[in-house]
Amino acid sequence: MINKKLKIGFFGFGCVGQGLYDILTKTAFDAEIIKICVKNKTKERSIPAHHFTFDKNDILQNQEINLVVEMIDDAVEAYHIVKYALQNGKNVVTANKKMLAEHLEELVDIQKKYGTSLLYEASACGSIPIIRNLEEYYDNELLKSVAGIFNGSSNYILSKIFQEKSTYQKALKEAQDLGFAESNPILDVGGFDAKFKLCIITAHAYGLFVNPDEVFNFGIERLNEHDIRLTTEKNAKIKMIAFVGKKSEKEVVSFVMPHFIFKKHELYYVENEYNGVIAEAAFADKQVFVGKGAGGHPTGAAVLSDISAIRYDYQYEYKKISKNKNLHYTRDVMIETYIRYQNLDDLEGLHLQNISVKHESKDFKYLIAEVSLENLYHSRSQLVEKDIFLVSLGIKK
């Protein structure tokens, strides 16, 4: 039942904030935007100046405002805003995955303690309604894994490279110009953004809070022309894939890495800023969700869906947290991996097993071997430093 008139305070009027504003005005949604808090006093705005404030307290301490919609690109400040709002009786909708991944457990406790609601569908995979599905639909299912393309901007870059033979730099610039990329592009191309989303999804898939620092992520920024040529010759593409799944009844594993994706794979044709999520469950089998993962309107639409849910007093119940108390996180799996390197000595810390392919020419050296996720995790900075590129071929069963 709709029980209240929403009086909203916006934080942020960038790509997502403007996208949402546009949707709210075009759809004549029954809510009033009382104030919009932004940072830069000299920036030109597309709507009159009286809508804006530069003081967060104009929203946080305004008793009339009952919903804060947080859409800023500063995770630290977002955390303070969201925490304060929840502790002071305001419901919150946020799109900030970094902030959520780093503070979700605490924010869940705060919601319970203060009886307020925090919704964040837009924080994971843009317009794809994955969080509410994991929360509601897969509640009683035996969920084997949730995996997919979680970052629209790196998928856009990879699409341009593999479909249009674009260069990495040109494709990145285009992604930034179109508003798909985070202000700091390493968050996208380094797999950090996908990892933050993965941690949020892990909480709703399995009721497990995993610190993002514990999760291995490896990006596409060192992809070179040899990797591209080899992948194309094999009729494959490279996609950045985030994976979380059950290793056993009691163990959950997750990571983000480039993957070889072949034509028969469900994600082969998921291109540009689109995201694709595959949920695999014991009885439902595979279900594939595809939708725009970035951009003002698609992300704004996900925020709107949460705003709408707040009108119905919707709250995530986090039922799986109490149900799955015995679950724990592990990196104890072997991944079959393509490894492009300069010197074999640089791979020593990986303790490679079962090397199946080895190629060494003057300017292109690679091998395919099994490597444990634990070793990848501990070697991450060394891999980045030594200009090594990795592509997964999947977890060894």
Ligand SMILES: NC(=O)c1ccc[n+]([C@@H]2O[C@H](COP(=O)([O-])OP(=O)(O)OC[C@H]3O[C@@H](n4cnc5c(N)ncnc54)[C@H](OP(=O)(O)O)[C@@H]3O)[C@@H](O)[C@H]2O)c1
């Ligand atoms: N872009 C996407 O496709 C997308 C998709 C999913 C989720 N998200 C998430 O949505 C959030 C916003 O992303 P965006 O792309 O809209 O960012 P953006 O275009 O860079 O806009 C950021 C906005 O935040 C404001 N801001 C920054 N620090 C602030 C502070 N301390 N107080 C008040 N306002 C502040 C900026 O103010 P000024 O206007 O004054 O500079 C700007 O309006 C991020 O958490 C991002 O991860 C984005």
